[in-house]
Amino acid sequence: MEEHLKNSVTDGQEEYVLNIGPQHPSTHGVLRLVASLRGEIVTNIEPHIGYIHRGIEKMCESLTYPQIIHLTDRMDYLSAHINNEAVCLNVEKALEIDIPDRIKVIRTIMAELTRIQSHQLFWATFGMDLGGLTCFFYGLRDREKVLDIFEETCGGRMIVSYNCPGGLMHDIHPGFQKRVKEFIEYFRKTLPEYDQLLTGNVIFRERTMGIGKLTLGEAIAHGITGPTARASGFSCDVRKKEPYSAYDRIKFNEVLFTEGDTYHRYLVRMDEMRQSMDIIEQLIDNIPEGPYAVKMKPIIRLPEGEYYQRVETARGELGVYIISDGNKNPYRVKFRSPNFVNLSVLNMLSKGFKIADLIAISGSLDLIIPDIDR
Amino acid sequence: MRSIVKYISEVLSGVWSLLKGMKVTGSYFFRPSAIVTQKYPENRKDLVMFERFKGEVIMPHNENNEHRCTGCGICEINCPNGTIEVITKTIITPEGKKKRAIDKHIYRLSMCSFCALCVKTCPSNALAFSQEFEHAVFDRSKLIKISNKPGSQLMKGVE
16 A cells, blocks of 8 residues: 555656546446546546446346336337347247238337437437537437337337337337338438538547547457447447348448547447438338237246347347246346446546546447446 | 648638538527427427327226226236236126126326336226326325226126
């Protein structure tokens, strides 16, 4: 201890420990970062998690499979649809049910709409983290249109619980297709505004370019997935690698950059919004006819065994691992959440940068804290 | 010399990028039609929610104060949080038979997570969602609601 103090005194500068969070707007939730600083330079970041731990995995053990779905809404609340879908796909895979095309297509459209609204909120809050408050209003204004689509069809805005094992809770609303087309037409006009406001802005570019570089090797070594990894050139899109739902019939290219800095993590998400609109346009006019749900047994029992399904949420790869002992409740459920893994590089990325860059880096990882803690 | 030209061009392009952003925000001053803000507490009367909006679970009654709930308790079994409690009683029908009917259908709004499993699994479509969204009350006990109205009966033809 004394040696440590002596060293820090002889160094000329003492290490200063700053506590960011758990109640801080730029950590986007109840994440506590204990930052060691030398002047303004970050030397170490220690994330403290667990402030919003609800024990979802343990709760799942006492619930039936249809009841688990509504808990997954509350993990990554911006990818609620995709989380629902992951559990449903896993249960359907275990029961070996064939899902009609209509359900697959609707699920895919909903998942892509979820991705768009999630990236819109990323854009809004990322701009706000870097001091551009206008972005926050513009992003939320456009996100409202997607939430209206969800509200009309699913009944909920963020907490949708629209998927259920074997299909969907209800059929799509008669006005669904019209509303989605209107939204895409509208958003194609407003997305260039995003670029004019933030992407080209000189202050924004200076603050993000070259900041927090993540190399391809580091991304793979830490198990980073999603837009964060694709900005470093790691091709990891589950929609491409292991197509589920209707992704096998769609033409789309994975968005990839090689630079891996904060700016390119932002660019991946901007391009994914365009790409998601292309995917929706391919599907919206040819939703096949058919039932919106397969008739299931009133009590779903999975055969004994272990099942794993992964999907691509807006932030990366979500894995659902279910061990069943043949009862109506799962024996064990494990969620491999993308945000928990993505948080692990924060310390490495922000070392040596200034404290303001820490906010930019953690913003570009697009962390959702309830998904880290579960 | 070259570095000075580079510096000036960087400054100019930087200022130009800022002006481009300001053009976007400025244009909204002259386009009031593009403003989407709603004045919420004032527009309460003409605020229409979507028909599928999950406000709170209610039991619809018809004009004769009749509902469709038979008291089977499937909603209670399916609820993940213990939100619903069905208390039944035994009544004697005019034909003299003993029959099960609901005494109280208790709905705890404070525990509800709006998963819609009760509404979906109800075999006689007795439950529905209302469009009510202003749930704030001053006393916690007001969040425990009794869905069936006093003196209500089972609708004829519902088994």
